[in-house]
Amino acid sequence: MEKRELLYEGKAKKLFTTDDKDLVISEFKDDLTAFNGLKKSSETGKGALNNKISTELFKLLEANGIQTHFVKMLDDNHMLHKKVDVILIEVIVRNIATGSLSKNLGIEDGKVLPFTLVEFDYKNDALGDPKLNDQHALILGLVEFQDELDKIRRMARQINDILRPYFADKGLNLVDFKLEFGKDSSGNIILVDEISPDNCRFWDAKTGEKMDKDRFRQGLGGLKVAYEEVLNRILGK
Numbered sequence: 471m472e473k474r475e476l477l478y479e480g481k482a483k484k485l486f487t488t489d490d491k492d493l494v495i496s497e498f499k500d501d502l503t504a505f506n507g508l509k510k511s512s513e514t515g516k517g518a519l520n521n522k523i524s525t526e527l528f529k530l531l532e533a534n535g536i537q538t539h540f541v542k543m544l545d546d547n548h549m550l551h552k553k554v555d556v557i558l559i560e561v562i563v564r565n566i567a568t569g570s571l572s573k574n575l576g577i578e579d580g581k582v583l584p585f586t587l588v589e590f591d592y593k594n595d596a597l598g599d600p601k602l603n604d605q606h607a608l609i610l611g612l613v614e615f616q617d618e619l620d621k622i623r624r625m626a627r628q629i630n631d632i633l634r635p636y637f638a639d640k641g642l643n644l645v646d647f648k649l650e651f652g653k654d655s656s657g658n659i660i661l662v663d664e665i666s667p668d669n670c671r672f673w674d675a676k677t678g679e680k681m682d683k684d685r686f687r688q689g690l691g692g693l694k695v696a697y698e699e700v701l702n703r704i705l706g707k
């Protein structure tokens with residue numbers, strides 16, 4: 471399967487059409503952005519690491535009954551996946567308080583939450599991705615029915631219930647992460663986008679060291695080494 475026309479270029483990926491109208495190819499870029507695009511950089515090899523990490527995690531989720539857009543990894547930087555209508559909601563799942571949750575609500579950084587929190591943000595750069603409740607999402611027409619929001623929230627919790635113990639076994643705390651969902655050609659809600667250290671927070675269970683994009687956001691350095699370590703632990707190396 472080969473790339474045809476560029477459909478869309480996002481911050482971390484380019485999307486291309488293929489000969490099959492139901493399939494598209496994502497090219498994982500080395501670019502890094504933070505703080506609504508104000509901080510930018512790039513790290514050679516980051517795209518390939520995210521492609522490989524996402525591939526392993528999509529396979530794991532599929533094996534555990536979660537429907538995703540994943541079809542296959544084509545090469546280091548390219549993934550073949552189903553074409554969907556993306557639902558413009560960023561689904562944030564949190565096990566431990568940090569980042570904007572700690573800042574906005576004054577919850578101590580690093581506090582384990584009494585239960586897993588699932589939040590919705592409006593995927594809209596111009597508005598700065600504001601928080602949404604279910605009524606906002608329905609009024610904006612991001613989905614048609616409440617049961618679609620219920621399904622998204624249920625899938626997000628199931629995904630967390632698979633990923634959290636999986637990473638705990640590998641000595642990584644899954645602190646929080648962002649998911650996106652879409653509707654496939656039959657109208658099923660499926661998991662899309664990527665699952666990588668660009669949109670998950672991983673803290674080493676022993677040392678507390680940050681193994682994700684916060685290394686870039688917070689100017690800590692060693693981003694690629696951390697992403698390689700996450701991939702190696704996934705692969706059991």
Ligand code: TYD
Nearest residue numbers: 562568569570571646647648668669670671
């Ligand atoms: P959050 O604490 O809301 O934001 P910030 O990174 O600004 O502190 O992030 C929660 C998790 O969701 C974290 O793992 C990063 C991820 N995330 C994204 O990947 N993209 C986004 O646009 C946002 C807001 C969060």
